[in-house]
Amino acid sequence: xxxxxxxxxxxxxxxxxxxxxxxxxxxxxxxxxxxxxxxxxxxxxxxxxxxxxxxxxxxxxxxxxxxxxxxxxxxxxxxxxxxxxxxxxxxxxxxxxxxxxxxxxxxxxxxxxxxxxxxxxxxxxxxxxxxxxxxxxxxxxxxxxxxxxxxxxxxxxxxxxxxxxxxxxxxxxxxxxxxxxxxxxxxxxxxxxxxxxxxxxxxxxxxxxxxxxxxxxxxxxxxxxxxxxxxxxxxxxxxxxxxxxxxxxxxxxxxxxxxxxxxxxxxxxxxxxxxxxxxxxxxxxxxxxxxxxxxxxxxxxxxxxxxxxxxxxxxxxxxxxxxxxxxxxxxxxxxxxxxxxxxxxxxxxxxxxxxxxxxxxxxxxxxxxxxxxxxxxxxxxxxxxxxxxxxxxxxxxxxxxxxxxxxxxxxxxxxxxxxxxxxxxxxxxxxxxxxxxxxxxxxxxx
Amino acid sequence: xxxxxxxxxxxxxxxxxxxxxxxxxxxxxxxxxxxxxxxxxxxxxxxxxxxxxxxxxxxxxxxxxxxxxxxxxxxxxxxxxxxxxxxxxxxxxxxxxxxxxxxxxxxxxxxxxxxxxxxxxxxxxxxxxxxxxxxxxxxxxxxxxxxxxxxxxxxxxxxxxxxxxxxxxxxxxxxxxxxxxxxxxxxxxxxxxxxxxxxxxxxxxxxxxxxxxxxxxxxxxxxxxxxxxxxxxxxxxxxxxxxxxxxxxxxxxxxxxxxxxxxxxxxxxxxxxxxxxxx
Numbered sequence: 050x051x052x053x054x055x056x057x058x059x060x061x062x063x064x065x066x067x068x069x070x071x072x073x074x075x076x077x078x079x080x081x082x083x084x085x086x087x088x089x090x091x092x093x094x095x096x097x098x099x100x101x102x103x104x105x106x107x108x109x110x111x112x113x114x115x116x117x118x119x120x121x122x123x124x125x126x127x128x129x130x131x132x133x134x135x136x137x138x139x140x141x142x143x144x145x146x147x148x149x150x151x152x153x154x155x156x157x158x159x160x161x162x163x164x165x166x167x168x169x170x171x172x173x174x175x176x177x178x179x180x181x182x183x184x185x186x187x188x189x190x191x192x193x194x195x196x197x198x199x200x201x202x203x204x205x206x207x208x209x210x211x212x213x214x215x216x217x218x219x220x221x222x223x224x225x226x227x228x229x230x231x232x233x234x235x236x237x238x239x240x241x242x243x244x245x246x247x248x249x250x251x252x253x254x255x256x257x258x259x260x261x262x263x264x265x266x267x268x269x270x271x272x273x274x275x276x277x278x279x280x281x282x283x284x285x286x287x288x289x290x291x292x293x294x295x296x297x298x299x300x301x302x303x304x305x306x307x308x309x310x311x312x313x314x315x316x317x318x319x320x321x322x323x324x325x326x327x328x329x330x331x332x333x334x335x336x337x338x339x340x341x342x343x344x345x346x347x348x349x350x351x352x353x354x355x356x357x358x359x360x361x362x363x364x365x366x367x368x369x370x371x372x373x374x375x376x377x378x379x380x381x382x383x384x385x386x387x388x389x390x391x392x393x394x395x396x397x398x399x400x401x402x403x404x405x406x407x408x409x410x411x412x413x414x415x416x417x418x419x420x421x422x423x424x425x426x427x428x429x430x431x432x433x434x435x436x437x438x439x440x441x442x443x444x445x446x447x448x449x450x451x452x453x454x455x456x457x458x459x460x461x462x463x464x465x466x467x468x469x470x471x472x473x474x475x476x477x478x479x480x481x482x483x484x485x486x487x488x489x490x491x492x493x494x495x
Numbered sequence: 496x497x498x499x500x501x502x503x504x505x506x507x508x509x510x511x512x513x514x515x516x517x518x519x520x521x522x523x524x525x526x527x528x529x530x531x532x533x534x535x536x537x538x539x540x541x542x543x544x545x546x547x548x549x550x551x552x553x554x555x556x557x558x559x560x561x562x563x564x565x566x567x568x569x570x571x572x573x574x575x576x577x578x579x580x581x582x583x584x585x586x587x588x589x590x591x592x593x594x595x596x597x598x599x600x601x602x603x604x605x606x607x608x609x610x611x612x613x614x615x616x617x618x619x620x621x622x623x624x625x626x627x628x629x630x631x632x633x634x635x636x637x638x639x640x641x642x643x644x645x646x647x648x649x650x651x652x653x654x655x656x657x658x659x660x661x662x663x664x665x666x667x668x669x670x671x672x673x674x675x676x677x678x679x680x681x682x683x684x685x686x687x688x689x690x691x692x693x694x695x696x697x698x699x700x701x702x703x704x705x706x707x708x709x710x711x712x713x714x715x716x717x718x719x720x721x722x723x724x725x726x727x728x729x730x731x732x733x734x735x736x737x738x739x740x741x742x743x744x745x746x747x748x749x750x751x752x753x754x755x756x757x758x759x760x761x762x763x764x765x766x767x768x769x770x771x772x773x774x
Contacts, residue, residue: 146623
């Protein structure tokens with residue numbers, strides 16, 4: 050699941066963070082609740098009641114199926130706006146007040162912030178999780194274990210493997226070959242411009258797409274050696290990606306409409322923008338945002354940095370975590386595992402909310418093996434199933450992504466309007482991220 | 496003579512622009528709610544395309560077992576209920592502060608006045624922590640009880656009671672054997688009625704707009720007020736674009752109670768404001 054950085058939500062979260070910080074001193078006396086990885090046992094008897102907070106549309110219906118089949122483990126769904134629009138802040142408040150739900154939906158890029166606050170239960174030793182571990186694509190497991198052995202701070206739920214959506218009809222008419230490398234993509238951009246369009250729209254406010262590009266290029270923004278965080282927003286790969294898109298922006302080969310607006314929908318609907326390098330859920334964004342272009346789109350693997358390469362980026366995705374303080378981590382883990390591995394749950398999540406599973410076999414479910422009408426009957430999910438296995442396993446998110454995103458997105462907005470560059474934006478995001486880590490007393494290496 | 500006409504024209508012009516400025520967004524919302532999703536992003540925002548208001552309303556009212564209607568009902572209960580009770584409390588409190596002299600009266604009034612300066616937003620988190628202690632978060636009461644408090648209403652009620660309820664009248668009532676409570680409800684409240692309307696409207700709008708409190712308190716969708724519900728849907732539009740039209744249509748429907756409240760009460764309100772101004 051992706052997120053859109055809305056200024057409202059940023060303002061909201063930051064005000065709340067301030068208030069929370071002001072109230073938080075002196076209430077950290079919950080050191081006794083370190084259940085650890087070794088004591089995950091089922092409840093001895095009686096019905097177990099769990100609460101689960103998620104903003105997936107239609108999640109209630111999926112949980113209903115579970116509740117009907119498991120009379121002794123009943124799950125109550127709570128809901129709210131998507132994570133960064135308020136639900137994460139609610140989780141933090143609830144953890145502080147000791148009434149967090151048993152389970153919660155957390156996107157991969159927000160998991161580290163909960164881990165740093167010691168808000169997550171390590172469920173690696175819970176039998177259902179131990180058994181299911183191998184069902185998940187390796188890189189998704191790294192996202193929830195943070196590379197620690199014998200650790201699982203959540204169960205992977207969905208992913209956003211990336212591919213290239215392109216206007217088959219327009220490329221054909223203009224006689225442009227579909228780009229397979231980023232060099233070809235830049236060359237195609239010139240021809241598309243000559244034909245009166247833009248090759249794509251560069252997302253100025255949603256940094257996650259850019260992060261997906263960096264992920265593909267082999268960059269790694271954060272790392273943690275067990276004691277200290279290292280921030281590296283300007284590593285080689287990030288610099289390469291930033292320079293590449295800066296080049297396209299400078300030559301005015303890409304449009305820079307704010308993403309997820311009707312203006313943006315319109316650019317695709319009218320054929321102003323010819324391609325979109327996006328995640329699997331983008332298929333639905335296009336079909337609903339640009340309904341007039343039905344049948345005109347094709348999907349191929351995303352452009353590569355080296356000819357013949359086979360790496361993909363990832364954009365979005367979330368997990369199901371068990372919060373510290375849950376009285377029934379075993380049952381919670383059992384539910385989370387069912388929710389994210391069973392065919393019936395994954396199928397419902399796909400149909401109701403366009404979630405693409407994180408499991409190795411999820412991509413071959415019936416819902417994903419059918420042709421999609423909007424894409425001329427193409428089996429577009431085959432491309433994503435392949436991409437899902439080609440995502441680099443090493444990308445790590447940091448514990449303060451909200452502030453990193455907002456800083457970078459400020460810089461990106463200036464860059465597209467000609468003030469500064471994308472690289473400058475990364476540079477200032479780097480320093481503000483380090484500031485932010487320090488201000489939260491999170492150890493950081495410089 | 497000419498000057499007068501000119502200034503009248505200028506005044507009307509400015510009023511016209513203001514009216515337009517306030518009405519255009521509502522017009523946009525109305526027009527938007529009549530379109531289907533394709534037309535919504537592809538046609539001009541201020542004029543109609545194919546008329547789909549009926550479909551949109553149908554979708555809105557049937558989506559997820561009509562949860563939207565539930566939200567509307569909740570909003571009316573939270574705001575209507577809290578505004579009614581809150582107005583009564585504020586009025587009684589302000590009246591007491593105005594008409595009875597007792598030790599600490601000014602201190603209490605000043606504290607209440609200080610309360611006016613504290614924005615509801617800043618109180619949401621402390622309230623959450625308090626309600627957590629009581630295990631009462633995620634309940635109707637966790638939103639309703641805090642919404643009853645209205646320091647500005649107390650302030651208004653006191654000012655108004657001082658100005659509009661003569662001490663002699665209260666004295667007369669007492670001589671006739673009326674108790675204090677009875678006097679308040681049968682005599683004073685009649686005199687203060689315009690102030691009640693003003694307080695009620697202010698309170699109504701304040702509770703309706705207090706978005707952060709339910710956001711922090713509530714997790715059960717069936718308890719959401721309409722503002723939080725629409726916000727939740729709006730945050731899911733990226734994932735489920737079908738929701739966009741529901742948000743637009745829902746926003747249009749959600750302003751109806753406010754419009755009704757204002758149309759019905761506006762006459763009284765004007766009285767109230769005017770009365771204060773002349774005296």
